[in-house]
Amino acid sequence: MRQPLLLSSVFIATAFAASCDRTFLNDFTALYISAQTRGDASLLTTTLLQNFTYTEQFQPANISAPTSILQKPLNITTYRRFFDTDLCTAFTEIIVTDPKHPYVLGVRVEGDGDVVRKMETLVTDEGDWLFNATGTAYYNSLEKWEPIPVIEQLSRTAIQAAGDAYFDRFGNVNVTVPFGTPCARLEGGAYTDAKLTNTSTCHLGLPSTVKLVDRRYVVDVEMGTVNIYVGFPGLDRASKLPAPDSHTFRVEKGKIRYVHTISTCEGHPGCGLNGTYVPLKG
Ligand SMILES: *[C@@H]1O[C@H](CO)[C@@H](O)[C@H](O)[C@H]1NC(C)=O
Ligand SMILES: *[C@@H]1O[C@H](CO)[C@@H](O)[C@H](O)[C@H]1NC(C)=O
Ligand SMILES: *[C@@H]1O[C@H](CO)[C@@H](O)[C@H](O)[C@H]1NC(C)=O
Ligand SMILES: *[C@@H]1O[C@H](CO)[C@@H](O)[C@H](O)[C@H]1NC(C)=O
Ligand SMILES: *[C@@H]1O[C@H](CO)[C@@H](O)[C@H](O)[C@H]1NC(C)=O
Ligand SMILES: *[C@@H]1O[C@H](CO)[C@@H](O)[C@H](O)[C@H]1NC(C)=O
Ligand SMILES: *[C@@H]1O[C@H](CO)[C@@H](O)[C@H](O)[C@H]1NC(C)=O
DSSP: OOOOOOOOHHHHHHHTOOOOOHHHHHHHHHHHHHHHHHTOGGGGGGGEEEEEEEEETTEEOOTTSTTSGGGSOOOOOEEEEEEETTTTEEEEEEEEOOTTSOEEEEEEEEEOSSSEEEEEEEEEOTTSTTOOHHHHHHHHHHOOOOOOOGGGOOOHHHHHHHHHHHHHHTTOTTOOOOEEEEEEEEETTEETTTTOOOSBTTSSOOOSSOOOEEEEEEEETTTTEEEEEEEETTTSTTOSSOEEEEEEEEEETTEEEEEEEEEOOTTSGGGGTTTOOOOOOO
């Protein structure tokens, strides 16, 4: 952990500013990827606030303990990362197809341009919601998430609004979600456009009585994406608690092109369904 610093006015000024530059977020994410590959959380310590918050599945965890995912070397197959300079947040989606133990991770980081204050990791593997890392890697590989040409970049407000509309629709059937054509949702290893029809396959299975709680954002204007962490009541049929959940939305020309989800089922294989997908009904 970072030593108590020079409490200079410069430090105080930066410590409480939420925004930062892409370089900070990019450098920390690169460091994270090497730490995760080696299974060595100590590589991060100089960039972590001394009292930083670490969670796995939204529960407080010890990043250096043998049970921490960061203490397990992972052979990362592929990853996507997104940076929000206004909030100084980053999100990385990591896929590990290693047959010895496949995983899909979501890693959300909050910093201040100097140190990281919070890291919230979602670790999905066998038994989590529709989990199939091979499927995740396969459908992911067919998708195009290039940076948005500058002339077509949307405001962060517009990008965030598209993701918020999706979640608002979960609690109100009258909300219109700006799904594009084509549109595809990758949920665990399940893909709504498995036949590659390139039509708008996101118009299905949305509930209308579910209130998502505690939304946290990473909006990347250059990538046209918003990642939202939420507590998702009812996703885990075997639990009364909101399931830890991540949704990443890619928004092109104001419309949702892709949705990627990562949802964990705490102690309930398949969130009480064991791989059988029953769309939520309103
Ligand atoms: C960490 O310490 C700072 C400065 O003392 C304080 O403002 C902040 O609330 C603390 N955060 C946590 C998670 O304890
Ligand atoms: C976290 O885990 C490390 C390694 O096992 C241990 O040394 C340390 O005391 C733990 N910290 C807390 C707060 O439990
Ligand atoms: C990592 O995965 C790649 C591709 O599956 C494989 O070729 C390589 O041997 C693996 N490396 C380790 C250290 O397991
Ligand atoms: C799911 O059900 C299948 C068939 O009943 C069983 O073989 C498998 O172990 C179950 N998976 C989990 C994670 O419980
Ligand atoms: C996982 O996805 C792959 C690729 O789509 C598919 O071939 C495989 O059957 C899936 N596995 C399970 C257990 O559904
Ligand atoms: C949705 O719109 C209908 C028709 O205007 C209205 O009757 C209903 O109360 C609305 N539902 C919600 C949740 O706002
Ligand atoms: C959908 O798009 C993919 C990738 O561009 C392409 O390979 C496939 O043929 C398209 N499918 C249809 C039905 O046009």
